Structures are given as C-alpha cells and as structure tokens.
Amino acid sequence: MxxxxxxxxxxxxxxxxxxxxxxxxxxxxxxxxxxxxxxxxxxxxxxxxxxxxxxxxxxxxxxxxxxxxxxxxxxxxxxxxxSPEKAPYGKIIIGASETFSVVRLPELLKEFRKEHPCIDIELNFGDIAKFHDDLKNNVIDVAFILSGKVPYPDLTAEILCPEPMAFIAAPEHSLAQQTAIEVSHFETEDFIVTQAGCAYRAFMEELLESSDIKPRSFMKVKNIEAIKQFVISGLGLAILPRIYVEKEIANNSLVELPWHGPDFGMYTQIIYHRDKWLSPTLLGFLQLTRRKFGSNCGHLPPVGHL
Incomplete structure (x- = not known):
C-alpha cells in the first residue's frame, strides 16, 4: 500500500x-x-x-x-x-555535571527557552566516561565537560572557554600565609578530592606521583558544595575550578593559594558524537552556546596535541 x-x-x-x-x-x-x-x-x-x-x-x-x-x-x-519549518516541538537531552548545571547552564537554557519555548529539555548527570557511552548509544545529544584533551576519537569536542583552577584552603590554614605554593608543599597535607573520572583530580594525582609527593590523606567527596564546606571547616585542601569558588573567595570564607606549579590546562567544552545528525534544534543550541561563551569558542585540537 x-x-x-x-x-x-x-x-x-x-x-x-x-x-x-x-x-x-x-x-x-x-x-x-x-x-x-x-x-x-x-x-x-x-x-x-x-x-x-x-x-x-x-x-x-x-x-x-x-x-x-x-x-x-x-x-x-x-x-x-x-519539519524544522513547521514543528513547534522537540527535545534536547544534555549531559553535564551537577555543578556545571548550577553555575553555567541557567543563563544559557533561559535564552534557549526564549528562542525555542516549546522544546523539552532534559539533563543527565555524569562524567566524561559516562557521557562517551551515552553519546555513543544516542542516549544524550550533547554534553558539557571540563577537561584537557578528550581521549575519545569518535567525539567532536569544541572548546568554549578556558577554566582556571584554584587551590583553596581555609583562611586560617598555614599555607594561606605563603607567597608561592608548589607541589612540594603538599607532602604533609590532607586533600579533599572529587570523584574518580574527574579530569582535574586525575591531573593532580599524576602531578603528585611524578613528583613523588604523598599527601597525608585523601577524603573523596562527590559533591562540590560539600568539598567547599569541608575546606571551610579546615579539614583539608582542595583544587576546584575557580568559577565554583569565586563567591567564597570574595567573602573570605575561602582563600586561593598562590599556585606556582604547572598550569592544569582545563577547558569547558561541549562534545557530541562525530556521526551525530545535528537536527535544526541541536544546531540552534550549539550556535547559541558558542555565542554565549564568546570569542574563545573553537575546535579542540586533535587528541594529544592540546
């Protein structure tokens, strides 16, 4: 028929x-x-x-x-x-960390909703390994990650902006009085770290290992708000993206230590599967994301050449 x-x-x-x-x-x-x-x-x-x-x-x-x-x-x-000309409805599924969803996404999604009022939006939380699987299986459309080089050649990654990192401590911590902090200062310190799979945690662990530095202890915490509160309470040091701790540094509940070690080379990036069909809705979201993040947007260099 x-x-x-x-x-x-x-x-x-x-x-x-x-x-x-x-x-x-x-x-x-x-x-x-x-x-x-x-x-x-x-x-x-x-x-x-x-x-x-x-x-x-x-x-x-x-x-x-x-x-x-x-x-x-x-x-x-x-x-x-x-039909992109006729369809008022659609859906976009976004992968992101919970913290990114609080800090970076609200203004972006607010503007996207103004331009596309009938598009459904769904957020899935996870890390880059989970997002890779989800993108490969078409569970999500795009994901925001904080990372250096992206280790998956089947993903397209676009740099949105560099993300400076901050070593943080309580104001009364002994290292808060130092004028320059290097990796050797961490020999007898306690660290509060994020979950496994976090790019800047992995960078820090490699840095400590390569310098043969073993901090006194590690406390592993999944929630960044909890990490901040533990540091404020004097339980240890932490490394976090500066944007996540700007308010606490400004009100003097946290101190940013003057790090003189190597740059972490972290970037906020948006990733999607290289074979993904970019629907008009998804293309519109990508274009808006690039505009919102400004002139720093660009394609991530090939893996291993960041």
Missing part, C-alpha cells in the same frame, strides 16, 4: 472521474488506473463501481476511504512534527 495510491483514491472520489482526478494530481489517466488496480489487488476488493462516465465507491470502498484519509492525515502530521 503506497501513499500515492491513497491520494489517487481520494482524488477520484472527490472529482468523480479518473480523468479529472488525473488532471488534478498531474498524473496520466493510465497511471491513476494502475494505482487503483494495484490497491484493489492488494486489498482483494473492488473499490469503485464504474457507472457510465461516473465512478462511485463500492461499500467496501466507502469503508476504506475513511482509513485512507486518516492515514494521509497522520502522515502529514508526522512530517510536520519533525
């Missing part, structure tokens, strides 16, 4: 003859006749009675006509539902 056969059936019914219906649909009359004969053969019923110069639907044809009209209507609705 083909849509053009149903269109032919409806046109013949409305025009009352094969000739007029063929002219209306810009078909030849033999083509129209073939459509109906093929449909009658498939359904194993007669759809039209030919009475002189007029044709009328048989009773079976009358019953089938309602279904044909509904099928064509649903087909039109289905096409409109995904």
């Amino acid at each position: 083909e849509l053009r056969q149903l269109q032919s059936l409806i046109a013949i019914t409305e025009k009352g003859s094969f000739a007029q219906a063929a002219e209306h649909l810009a078909y030849t009359q033999p083509t129209l006749t073939t459509h109906i004969q093929s449909l009658e053969k498939e359904l194993n019923v007669k759809l039209f009675d030919r009475l002189g110069h007029r044709v009328r639907l048989t009773r079976e044809g009358e019953r089938f006509l309602g279904y044909a009209e509904r099928i064509l209507k649903l087909t039109e609705e289905a096409a409109n539902a995904v």
